[in-house]
Amino acid sequence: MRALIIGIGQCGTKIADLFALVDFETLAINTSKGDLEYLKHVPHERRILVGESLTGGKGVNANPILGREAMKRDLPMIMRKIDSIAGREDIDIFFLTFGFGGGTGAGGTPVLAEALKNEYPESLVVAIGALPLKEEGIRPTINAAITIDKLSKVADSIIAIDNNKLRESGDDIGKAYERINYTIVERIASLLALIDIPGEQTLDGSDLKFVLKAFGSFATVGYAKDDASRIKNLSRLILKSFESEGLYLEANIESALYGLIAIHGPPEVLKASDIFEALNYLTNKIKGKQIFRGFYPDPREREVEIVTLLSGIYESKSIEDIVITARKYAQSFMIAKEEAEAKKKELLEGLPDFDDIYPGEVNE
Ligand SMILES: Nc1nc2c(ncn2[C@@H]2O[C@H](COP(=O)(O)OP(=O)(O)OP(=O)(O)O)[C@@H](O)[C@H]2O)c(=O)[nH]1
Ligand SMILES: [Mg+2]
Incomplete structure (x- = not known):
């Protein structure tokens, strides 16, 4: 069983970094140069800066449209890199790790997932994403809901981790993130370690693939x-x-x-x-x-x-809360936008142009 872990954005690359620590094959992709440099275990030649022409290597500030565009622009380069890592041997599962609430991971992950499904039809693409905390506000919730929708159409499974569970720990946020990242890696690594090894009754790669091939649920x-x-x-x-x-x-x-x-x-x-x-x-x-x-x-x-x-x-x-909140917000936002446009039109209706008031000021 061969797995490649691809981290996208800050949350995703931090998780990939922990996978690298326990000897998994990894790749780290980000729009932020600083965040990539900060990693400890992913080898330097496996860190890819995307969208530099778009953002100057400074991240996309929770804007998933920029995250999506950054991934699209550099997709050929990323796919060549993945091809060189894969070599002749198949990759059974691509695990894409990311945070649902930011811009690079939320915008870029569905683009990469789709490209991998097209290029490697025999391999599975499994998204592992952290759901935003309620306190983070509406933008991360919207990013998450739309990204869930997009991934559900291309990924084989979505392993969602609810960051709201962190709150139960009472740790400060940095520590709590670290703990949850460690937990994710411990679980997936323990599971993969037990595939294809001798035992009383054993699990093999095809069992795991069967279970994870679940139409994006x-x-x-x-x-x-x-x-x-x-x-x-x-x-x-x-x-x-x-x-x-x-x-x-x-x-x-x-x-x-x-x-x-x-x-x-x-x-x-x-x-x-x-x-x-x-x-x-x-x-x-x-x-x-x-x-x-x-x-x-x-x-x-x-x-x-x-x-x-x-x-x-x-x-x-966890998922319903996000989707319902995002949909409600989107509906009320669209109504507010239409109202604002109508009010603006009503307010400004009937105003003349300068020429109507100041005729003949400029000689033609
Ligand atoms: N579990 C976990 N969640 C994280 C971590 N860091 C950030 N998050 C969550 O991920 C979301 C932010 O995603 P980031 O990865 O920081 O954003 P990004 O993809 O780098 O995108 P930009 O920073 O906008 O360029 C928020 O909803 C956070 O709650 C982490 O280390 N662990
Ligand atoms: Mg970032």
Whole structure:
């Protein structure tokens, strides 16, 4: 299984930087030169500045139209770079990481996603995006709603992470971002690490691709971990990985089509009866009634780690809140704009031109 992580914009490249730290193949794309320089782990030749002619390397200030244009202008160069990274060997999944609320990531990600789908029809394109905090105001919410709509038409799945969940931590914002970025990377990295390795019942790349090929609907990655000595019934820990704090997204898991679950830990704790109890419960709960599973008993382990993936989700309060707020705003904005235009016309109607009042001032 070969994955390429492509970070777009500041949030996205910070997440890609953490993936690079744990040895994933990465690429970082931004309109801000400074933000690219600030990265620590993505190799320098894998950092791409886009839209320099448009922005002078200074970012697009949450304007997704500029973000989109920057990506379009430099798309041939980016696609050549990706082609040189891919070489002859296929890339199974492109993970595009970004923040939904800014300009570079929100505007540029759908452009790149579409180009990748056209150029690499056998590969999956999975968007991993952070949803804006409510306090950030209306612009990030609108950027997010429109970007969700665009990605839902080109990406295979959208893994949305709700930043509003950060608030529950009480950390300062920088720390909270760092923590959530770390969490995303830990979950995806743990999941990918368990694909194509030996185990009791194993998951392979085609299982993961099957689950993530979900016509641009939402997906979420859950996680639970505990010390093996503390576990009385593993089924409880499995169910916990599907709960709200496990998932980082307010979503109705019953609306999911597919699930995937990977369990790693000491053999004496991975009891078949506990595992099947939880799996039967979950299989019946989700709409698509299919859960792929992998068990990886490892006598050297003292902890049990569970990574879950649910896809095909179409009921999510986090997403609905954003879409409804953006639509309401757009409607009232359009009405206000029409009113302003009508009022302006009414106010200025019947005014003469200068020539009507000052005739003959200029000799022709
Ligand atoms: N989870 C997480 N969210 C972030 C992080 N940084 C920014 N965000 C969110 O992402 C959105 C802003 O996106 P950025 O990535 O900063 O913007 P950008 O894509 O670089 O675009 P411009 O700065 O406008 O050029 C906001 O909604 C933030 O809440 C981060 O490190 N982690
Ligand atoms: Mg930026």
